[in-house]
Amino acid sequence: MKITILSNENKILKFIVEGINESLMNSLRRTSMVGVPTMAIEDVEFTKNSSALYDEIIALRLGLIPLTTDLKSYNLRSECKCGGKGCALCQVKFKLSAKGPKVVYSGDMKSSDPKVKPVYDNIPIVKLLEGQELKFNAIAILGFGREHTKWSTGLMTYKYFPKVISGKKDLKEPKDVKEIAAYLDKVRELEHKEEIKTEPVEDKFVVEFESWGQLDHKTILLRAVSELSKRLKAFDKALK
Ligand SMILES: [Zn+2]
Incomplete structure (x- = not known):
């Protein structure tokens, strides 16, 4: 070949x-x-969302943000020593806290691991108007594109x-x-x-x-x- x-x-x-x-x-x-596994956001917990978009829509958008992936440091959740409960070896935490008026971008999320972050910082998530707020904690895990296209x-x-x-x-x-x-x-x-x-x-x-x-x-x-x-x-x- x-x-x-x-x-x-x-x-x-x-x-x-x-x-x-x-x-x-x-x-x-x-x-x-x-x-081939890549990292993508899988779980999102909203503590505040007074934006125009429902929680589910924002969660879907977050899942589709490509994240830089470090295959050496992370396990698939299903194969991890924690038994799938979630630990530092199989998940990365993200958090975001934003107040309008502003457009919230992928780059506004804070990652618990600097090696795992959005590939592009300028992907719009939602537009917040004056007085609107968005706060969430999210978890990214490794997965395969054959399970969901967000991992392709x-x-x-x-x-x-x-x-x-x-x-x-x-x-x-x-x-x-x-x-x-x-x-x-x-x-x-x-x-x-x-x-x-x-x-x-x-x-x-x-x-x-x-x-x-x-x-x-x-x-x-x-x-x-x-x-x-x-x-x-x-x-x-x-x-x-
Ligand atoms: Zn684990």
Whole structure:
């Protein structure tokens, strides 16, 4: 298998994978997106909310704020030594206290662990008018995107690498990494104009992975691979 990184900008990683079939590529895609744990707010206790939004709506919005995730320091609640009761090894506390008039942003929340905080400080939570108040304590835990999308790591898509089979002969195959992105754009454009015909290269994929920012791409991909092999081992064991 060969991996070629094309670019890594604005949390979007573009790369090419060769020597892999589609089922494996799709397993890797799904596991990367929803099978790698990230931190998200799960429980919220409101001590004051006189804003225009119901508690439930604010709690939902809080859950969707991506939080920087430290996989080495935290356990899944279900696998923690505390037996799921909640402790410093499986949860992070957030609190917020705000008075209107103001817009309450993700960055206004105070975290009990500086390593776990909103990826973006400027996500609006609610607008408070004069005299309105919002106070809550919240708990973030690790979870999987397959349980709730708030824990998903990002969005990964792939396409087959195109092989030009007829049409323009002057379209040169890319020689180095820098030329590949421009080549793919050109091929797409010419194909759209029906000036060329392509067929997919069966074992070569162009992958785009946009992360929501909780973890870096490499951590997500490595963890996805180990989650996949853990499952295959369990399958193997069950067969014996
Ligand atoms: Zn615990």
